[in-house]
Structure formats: C-alpha cells, structure tokens
Amino acid sequence: MKKLILRLFLFTVYILILGEIVIRFFHLTSDIPNRQMQGTIQKYFPNQQGYWKGGGHQWKVNSKGWVGELPENYDNLITIVGDSFIENLMNPDYCHQGVYLKKYFEDYNFFEAGRSGVSLIEAMEITKNLEEEYKPKLQLLYLGESDFKESIADISRKPNITQVDLKEQILLPSKLKAPIFKKILYNWKFIYYMYMRFPLKLPKFKTKKNATLSLVKKEGKIMYLKEYKELIDYLSRHYRLKDIIFILRPEINKEIVKLMKNYSIKTILLNNHKEVWTFSHDRHWTCYGHEQVAKQVSNYLKNSINIVLPN
Known part of the structure; x- marks a missing residue:
C-alpha cells in the first residue's frame, strides 16, 4: 500500500512538472502582472513583463506601474x-x-x-493623480457602459472595485482580492491553465433587489438612469472635468451620452459603422479597432469647434 501511494505521489509530481513545462513552452496561458494598492488606485508592480497567450507578443509594465511604453518626456502631455x-x-x-x-x-x-x-470612479481617481503629478494638457478617458454601473455601490457592492456610495456621498476604495492566492495561481501555470479550462462553478444565490433603484429597461430606456445622473453629479462636484474628454464605446446607451452632455461634459461617441473592431473570441479591440478609434478621436480633436488643444 505504501508503495502504491508513493508511486501515485511521484506520478502526480511528474504530471505537474511535465504540464508546467508544456504550458510555459507553448504559452498556453497568458502571463498576468501582479498588482498593488497605491492610495485609492490599484497599479501594477513596476518593471514586470510577460507573454500573452500563444507567445505572439510580450507585454511590459513600465517604471510607473502601467502597461506600455513611457513617453520620451512629459512636455505637452496628453494622458x-x-x-x-x-x-x-x-x-x-x-x-x-x-x-x-x-x-x-x-x-x-x-x-x-x-x-x-x-471603474469610472477609479478612472477619475487616476486622472486626479495624473493631474497632480504631470499637469497634462488634456486627459482622454475611455469608457463602456459597465464602467458606470460598477462605480455605484448603491446598485451592487463590489469590494474589489473602487466605487462610490451615492447615499452617503463617500468614496469606497477597492481591496485586492486574495492577492497571495492569485500570485500563486498566476505563477503556477499548469494549475492556472486547468483552472481556466475547468473553472469551479459555485451555486448562485438569488439576492433581493433594492426597490428604490431604477430597474426598468424597456422601449430603449436605460436601467439605473437616476443613479447614473447622481453619479455624474458627484463627478462634477469632486473632479476637474474641464480638461477631460470622455470617449464612449459604440455600444453604450445613448441616454448616458445625453446625460453627460446635459452636464456640458466633453464626449466622443465612437462609431464602428458596423465594422468589426474586436477579436472573434474576445470583446476587446484588435489593432485595426484601435487604429480606427484613434482616427475618430484625432478627427474630433482637430475638427471640433469646442476643443482646441492648448499650445
């Protein structure tokens, strides 16, 4: 019996080691950078790097804790x-x-x-941080509809996301969710691969909805419009919006766009003209999608009579 247990143990170790080698060699999972809290913002630990799934390209976290290359200098800066x-x-x-x-x-x-x-509210905290540190000429904030909803704790409290409690008018900074477990999981590639391929499905329990929320969505009307209005009102009172342009993804509900314009917030509503900007297996933009988005943003900045880039 002891020999059988020993053989099973050695076989398991062998499978784990072999699986780890195969996963790493063929980059069957994406490398995920590790995060840290800095005040109200979650940032990455500086100077990390890794491969995206498939190994076709490498990502890098710069010395400031963000993904991508840093500018040559910070003159005439746009964030x-x-x-x-x-x-x-x-x-x-x-x-x-x-x-x-x-x-x-x-x-x-x-x-x-x-x-x-x-979330939208954390993005605003980031713009505030960048404003204090770099004094940019202009800030471009890219958003989807979910970024609004996830910002509001009154709709659904999510401790791992920075939110605002509109009833109490207080900011609720996010908390890192199981950082030690995630670090082990992300670095043990074979276990992470198995976790992603065969995720544990826990039973979902029904929760009572807050009866005071604007929950009806029919005939093109938007859910939580009242809460979104309160959120934008909160932003207008706590953040410097004058030098921020909100760039909204094409699928966002047009009621949100109208709401923001009512507050004289500069917005760009992207239009994909029914083109495919995203990956077939993923909702994120491809290189072509990013190129088209940048073209529309640049056209707005150059042509809008309301926007003049400062010298």
Missing part, C-alpha cells in the same frame, strides 16, 4: 486612461492608443494609464 481596452495586454505595444495618436499629434506626448477592472 490616456481606461480599463482593459487601454491596458491592452492582448495586443503588442505598437497597437496602443498612444502610439496611434502620436502619429496625428507629433508635437504631443502620450501617457497611458489603463488596468483591467477599472
């Missing part, structure tokens, strides 16, 4: 802030918004600050 669309681990460095926009505005430098899971 680019957002979630995983701006973090853009799934594309090589030359397919980032900053690279494409630099081609249209050679006299300006671009600094990207993106991270998956960033």
Whole structure:
C-alpha cells in the first residue's frame, strides 16, 4: 500500500512538472502582472513583463506601474486612461492608443494609464493623480457602459472595485482580492491553465433587489438612469472635468451620452459603422479597432469647434 501511494505521489509530481513545462513552452496561458494598492488606485508592480497567450507578443509594465511604453518626456502631455481596452495586454505595444495618436499629434506626448477592472470612479481617481503629478494638457478617458454601473455601490457592492456610495456621498476604495492566492495561481501555470479550462462553478444565490433603484429597461430606456445622473453629479462636484474628454464605446446607451452632455461634459461617441473592431473570441479591440478609434478621436480633436488643444 505504501508503495502504491508513493508511486501515485511521484506520478502526480511528474504530471505537474511535465504540464508546467508544456504550458510555459507553448504559452498556453497568458502571463498576468501582479498588482498593488497605491492610495485609492490599484497599479501594477513596476518593471514586470510577460507573454500573452500563444507567445505572439510580450507585454511590459513600465517604471510607473502601467502597461506600455513611457513617453520620451512629459512636455505637452496628453494622458490616456481606461480599463482593459487601454491596458491592452492582448495586443503588442505598437497597437496602443498612444502610439496611434502620436502619429496625428507629433508635437504631443502620450501617457497611458489603463488596468483591467477599472471603474469610472477609479478612472477619475487616476486622472486626479495624473493631474497632480504631470499637469497634462488634456486627459482622454475611455469608457463602456459597465464602467458606470460598477462605480455605484448603491446598485451592487463590489469590494474589489473602487466605487462610490451615492447615499452617503463617500468614496469606497477597492481591496485586492486574495492577492497571495492569485500570485500563486498566476505563477503556477499548469494549475492556472486547468483552472481556466475547468473553472469551479459555485451555486448562485438569488439576492433581493433594492426597490428604490431604477430597474426598468424597456422601449430603449436605460436601467439605473437616476443613479447614473447622481453619479455624474458627484463627478462634477469632486473632479476637474474641464480638461477631460470622455470617449464612449459604440455600444453604450445613448441616454448616458445625453446625460453627460446635459452636464456640458466633453464626449466622443465612437462609431464602428458596423465594422468589426474586436477579436472573434474576445470583446476587446484588435489593432485595426484601435487604429480606427484613434482616427475618430484625432478627427474630433482637430475638427471640433469646442476643443482646441492648448499650445
């Protein structure tokens, strides 16, 4: 019996080692950078690097804790802030918004600050941080509809996401979720591969909805419109919006766009003209998608009578 247990143990170790070698050699999982908290913002530990799934390209975290290349200098700086669309681990460095926009505005430098899971309210904290540190000429904030909803704790409390409690009018900074477990999981490639291929499906329990929330969505009307209005009102009172342009993804509900314009917030509503900007297996933009987005943003900056880039 002892010999059988020993053989099973050795066989298991052999499979784990062999699996680890195969996964790493063929890059069957994506490398995930490790995070840390800095005040109200989650950033990456500086100077990390790794491969995206398949090994076709490498991503790098710069010395400031963000993914991508840093500008040559910080003169005439325009910052680019957002979630995983701006973090853009799934594309090589030359397919980032900053690279494409630099081609249209050679006299300006671009600094990207993106991270998956960033809510609108955390993105605003990032813009505040960048404003204090770099004094940019302009800030470009890229958003989807979920970034609004996930910012509001009154709708659904998510401790791993920075949110605002609109009832109490307080900011609720995020907390790193199981950082030690995630670090082990992300670095043990074979276990991470098995976890991604065969995720544990836990039973979902029904929760009561807050009856005071605006939950109806029919005839093109938007859910949580009242809460979104309160959120934008909170932003207008706590952040410097004058030098920020909100760039909204094509699928966003048009009621949000109207709401922001009612507050005189500068917005760009992207239009994909029914073209495919995303990967077939992923909702994120391909290089072509990023190029088209940068083209629309540049056209707006150049042609809008309301926007004049400062010298």
